[in-house]
Amino acid sequence: MVWMRRLLFVAVLSCGLGVPGSVVGQDEPVSSTCYLDGWGDSLLCYRISVGADANAIELSVTVAPAVNDAGREPLYLLAGGPGQAASDLAPLLNAFRRINRERDIVMVDRRGAGLSAAFRCGFEREMPADLQSFSRQLAQCYLRRPQFAEALSSRQAVEDLERVRKTLGHHRIALWGGSWGTRTALLYQQWYPEALSALVLDAVAPIDTKVFLTATAAERAMQRLERDCARDAICAGFGDWRSELDQLLANWSGERAAQFPDPVTGVRGAQPVPRWVLANSIRTALYDPAAAAQLPYAVHQASRGNYLPLSGISGLFLNTTDSMAMGLTFSVACAEELNRITADEVAADSTGSFLGSAFFDLFYSGCQAWPVSAKPYSAPEERAHPVLLISGEADPITPPDYAERQLVYLSNKQHLIVPGGGHINSGRGCIPDLIARFLNAPQDSLDQGCVAEIRRPPFMVDAFGPALGKGVGVERQGGQR
Structure with a gap:
């Protein structure tokens, strides 16, 4: 994949x-x-x-x-x-x-x-x-x-x-x-x-x-997105999309994971998408304000069974990390970061965050297979x-x-x-x-x-993007959402 x-x-x-x-x-x-x-x-x-x-x-x-x-x-x-x-x-x-x-x-x-x-x-x-x-x-x-x-x-x-x-x-x-x-x-x-x-x-x-203890930082970034969405007349129309996100992640398994579409083709992928992958893709969207501005709409749609917008956001980053050399990544991360993080710190960082330990788990698992010495x-x-x-x-x-x-x-x-x-x-x-x-x-x-x-980009209002004029979002708050 x-x-x-x-x-x-x-x-x-x-x-x-x-x-x-x-x-x-x-x-x-x-x-x-x-x-x-x-x-x-x-x-x-x-x-x-x-x-x-x-x-x-x-x-x-x-x-x-x-x-x-x-x-x-x-x-x-x-x-x-x-x-x-x-x-x-x-x-x-x-x-x-x-x-x-x-x-x-x-x-x-x-x-x-x-x-x-x-x-x-x-x-x-x-x-x-x-x-x-x-x-x-x-x-x-x-x-x-x-x-x-x-x-x-x-x-x-x-x-x-x-x-x-x-x-x-x-x-x-x-x-x-x-x-x-x-x-x-x-x-x-x-x-x-x-x-x-x-x-x-x-x-x-x-x-x-x-x-690499990033769950708390990711949660705070999500909360700031919530705050700014609530202050925006268009985005506020999505209601409690954050609770919808929490429920989506809590219940992510089985048929839902299998239905998640490929962001390029739009059709169901050959393998179910694990929760840790979905959580990391949402975290990744927070890196870029333009992608983050699409999350409330995409989550609102996903809670209603339409996963295409959320899949599309993950597709925005397909070409951003082609240069990332994984051998170098793990040589440095395992020797200089993962080895100094305790299980108690991971638990404390993960508690109350939508991300949980999904980001850390990937690197922890990888470092078990990458036995470089510690370099403090x-x-x-x-x-x-x-x-x-x-x-x-x-x-x-x-x-x-x-x-x-x-x-x-x-x-x-x-x-x-x-x-x-x-x-x-x-x-x-x-x-x-x-x-x-x-x-x-x-x-x-x-x-x-x-x-x-400097301001956030405008929030996405529907499949066509952000509202282009005053009142457009209000007119679409009904069935379009």
Whole structure:
């Protein structure tokens, strides 16, 4: 069930300027002209050798060169997952055009991801419907490359990033991290503070935070969706759709699970859809405000036996995680996250949430088949680099509380909270301009007034989408719903 595999692995889980980002006295490495999907301009591509013996590979490094060489530090983009490729962040360059005018933007595919020897396990072809089959397939993948699996880690990613910085001749760099990329950025800040000028962290996963305990965050995101729906005249017409969702999940089995349609064909799938898959697909929809705006209508329809709208929402994410390398995902998640989470913590996190333990169960099951050693972090030390934090108010995995309460060791930070925002908000509204202003003058306080103007997309009113005019939704509140 290819669509099941794809929707489950959405990304998890992104000092003054001083010295310009120029060379440090070594020859320029050889590059070639290349292109990436989502960005129309030409790029510079490098291949940089790292590792030794069986773990030796060439890192893929892609650079969007500055339009005007103003001597500013380059901005490195760090992808999430863990397991996503930085080269798949190329569409973000469109939002960062202002930044790119005077700065190189660098994308490094970390070892085991994207164009840097992606460690895939075959789940892009088919995702088993039961966790036991999933674990067996994952175990077979591990046995094909056990040394490579053990070597992959955040420490390795940071060391490789430092190797790239030196090879490209950058004296200091700025980092943008998204989701798990924020964890990588924070670790780089700990280990190479002298090489860093500023940080932009979008959807923050602090070093000490157990972000794979996501049920409580997902529940709070759902509650914010409920609140905003109740304040909307159109959406409020769906009544108590949240209770309908709870009943749907509580009674999800047998014929209901078998009737759930494939989001591409619209016909009944060959296998029943398990509850843990359905719950995760609903959680995934909360990542994107446009998808979340469709949930009340889709749940209301599903409670009446029409599962097509809910299936269609899961189909929105079919192509978002093709770059996720599952070998890398589990090497990092099992060694750095799952091993430090207790059963009591899972129970406490799951209680009262629509998600329950559905997200954690997938990774717990996988880590039983992926026996990498634990790789704990040291307690973070105080740092004074300028840091811009960006959070979505309704992020279902890295809520604003993480940035507000769990980064006390960062003494020079500003925080943007996007109303109704989901997971990753760097491309929304005025946020790209604020990021550009921050990077150019990181010691200055930003005027955040424009952030409050960012709104959720309009709620879906029926199969045709949102209401297009005043009163349209009211007219359709009868039989159409």
